[in-house]
Amino acid sequence: MGKQLIKGNEAIVKGAILAGCRYFFGYPITPASEIAEAAAFYMPLVGGTFLQAESEVASINMLYGAASGGIRAMTASSSPGISLKQEGISYCAGSELPIVIVDIMRGGPGLGNIAPEQSDYNQMVKGGGHGNYKLIVLAPNSAQEMCDLTMLAFELADKYRNPAVILADGFIGQMMEPVEFPKAVEKIPEKEWALHADADDEKKLICSIQLDPDVLEKHNLKLQEKYKKIAAEVRFEEYYCDDADLVLIGFGVVSRVLLSVVDILREKGQRIGLLRPISLWPFPSFQIAQLAQKIKHFLVVELSNGQLVDDVKLAVNGKKPVLFYNRMGGIVPSPEEIIAHIEKTVKA
Amino acid sequence: MAKIIRKSDSFYPIYEHKSGAKDVTHYCPGCGHGVLHKLIAEALDDFQIRDRTILMSPVGCSVFAYYYFRVGNIQCSHGRAPAVATGIKRVFPESIVISYQGDGDLAAIGGNNIIQAANRGENITVFFVNNAIYGMTGGQMAPTTLVGQKTTTSPRGRSVANEGYPVAVSEMLATLKAPVYIERVALTDAKNTNKVRHAVRKALQIQIENKGFSLVEVLSACPSGWKMTPVQAKQWITDYMCKQFPLGVFRDTSAEIEPSPAVKNEFISHDLFKKLDIPDKPFRAVKSETPPVNYQNPRLKIAGFGGQGILLLGLGIAQAGMQMGYQVSWIPSYGPEMRGGTANCHVNLSNKRIGSPVVSQPSTLIAMNLPSLEKFECEVIPGGLIIYDSSLINRPPARKDVEVLGIPATKIADDLGNTRIANMVILGAYIARTSIIPRQVVVDTLPVFIKRKNLVPLNVKAVDKGIEYVSQ
């Protein structure tokens, strides 16, 4: 297949269209706007629909409506816009609508800035909206994965009737890298629960309200059962973990920096490795727990105030020290900075 | 003989969703919602559109509209029914989509959503139940609550000073160009109810004929919220609400629009690569000799003013590098900071998988203005390369442990008649000095990222001038 040097944000749209997505509802925000722009350009060429909504609130609700019709649809935004979408995301989770939401994270809180942060981890992975729900959250670290994981997001969303998220940071969105685009998905699964504007629709209902506590509890239990099944979809990458004493953990652009750290320190003969969660939920807790049996310590690096590290600590469960290094405000640490931190804090 | 009154076919035979009671609605006696439901259901029957109707149940007392209507049902979040309706209507243009909303839902929390859906001219029908109160939550003030009207959150009566005047939705939306039909009616006596029936039909007919957006505002009793008997409540609509909200047609362009059949969506799934501008030739890397060790696997930082083509220069190197079979990455500085300010980008070319795409210790710095040189000179690794535009920077780099190449790129570009191609002069100089990319590969890849094709030959000339300068 042809190779193309392309921005991560654009690769998302092409991947989405190859995955059969034909609906995009969005609202401009840096550093995610290229996604809406590419969708505005390409969707009409493939018989699809692009609509710039009046707000992120509107766009997630347009998605709610469109997904009720069983087609593949998506939206994209960045942190403040995602905050606005949260009520709608909760509705989609409650009504079990398979949608794809892209979040190209920027600095916060508030208007913050447009530089890369990872501080939406909690609001996406833990559920920023109300209710007992889970989103499938995938964290690409290259332009290629922006395409591939977007396609996977649509597949998983449909398979489990659940919203799926692409959680990337400003750099992964803005970065250009070569992408090899895979073949288009040929057949999208039929959805018998979806509305089709035909006589069968009277038997269907897209809805998240259940006034009766017994009924709502049942619905919640059903969702929790589903989430247990989704746990099997965990995805991660290990890099030199086999004989490592120290394992670094990070996702998105941070995992790229950590890759450099491992390369540099391995060359110096140090036993260091990297575990990169590709799915943030489900989280590779089992893999981390297994590593905890054999390695000496973990170092979690994130562009937020200690959000990812909480999940790592839960997985490690006190068995080994979990060290922590972070930057906030849109600063991506250099490999040298992290190496200096390792030399200072990690005792061999 | 007694007349048999049959329940509309567009209602479920039994309201089975409702726990307990059968065949009684959950609405209070004298509530307008039930009557309006009936008028809508009858219209769906008569137009034979029940099968393809999809109804939005809003947040409000009509949240359970889906108990009754035997159609496709979507329950929406508070105020967002017009957005949800937009979504599903865009999927099924041939469907009949009804957004049924209360005044809190439509005029308060969802105010912008209804304005924008109306303004887009979505081909949907909106039934707007104005009962001047939040019925469901127990009688709080709505945007449509009358001045002086007591509610649980305006216990001394709505005051203009604190809450402003009631919102006149129909009048407001009628100022927009796209809506086809907007009428306000009232569920009071038989005559007015007949007008409601007529308006409901007209609004649906407009959607059936694919003419566009319509909205029927229905003044409707909420005896519970108003703390009145059903009879008093009807009288109150006539005596007070109709004064504040005069009945009538506020917009009707339906006669001017030709009916047209709705066109089903056709997704296109063939030739996707072509449509998506993805090259479908198999990729083949260009082979060439290996560059000197100190130039291999470069990590570049390229910086200058916005407008100097800094990002494009980086892109040129990345694009050609990819063609050479290298792993490559390119990161721009992005966002509003680019406007008129400084610009920079980070480019990696490598035989190995690229770790950090952010270049903190460049092996090559390209500086196209003095601030960039001053800022980044110190970052370059010992033995690295600094290329700078000597026509704009009069202070050569101070570092003695790096290789320095000054080139009057802007002057050369000016001589070629276009200042903006100084970046390509630098590109030529860079590849000539490092042998990292053969000239031909750069020339072949230029058209990929230079948008204005007629400028390609001039850019090639600039690259050649750069090569020439270094080779002298």
Ligand SMILES: Cc1ncc(C[n+]2csc(CCOP(=O)(O)OP(=O)(O)O)c2C)c(N)n1
């Ligand atoms: C986001 C959100 N805010 C508030 C509510 C609570 N709420 C439920 S119904 C309602 C008011 C509905 O009033 P209206 O639209 O006038 O409908 P009515 O009951 O009068 O028919 C409110 C505020 C909610 N469900 N969701």
Ligand code: SF4
């Ligand atoms: S509270 Fe008012 S609007 Fe709600 S059902 Fe009762 S009368 Fe109708």
Ligand SMILES: [Mg+2]
């Ligand atoms: Mg009301």
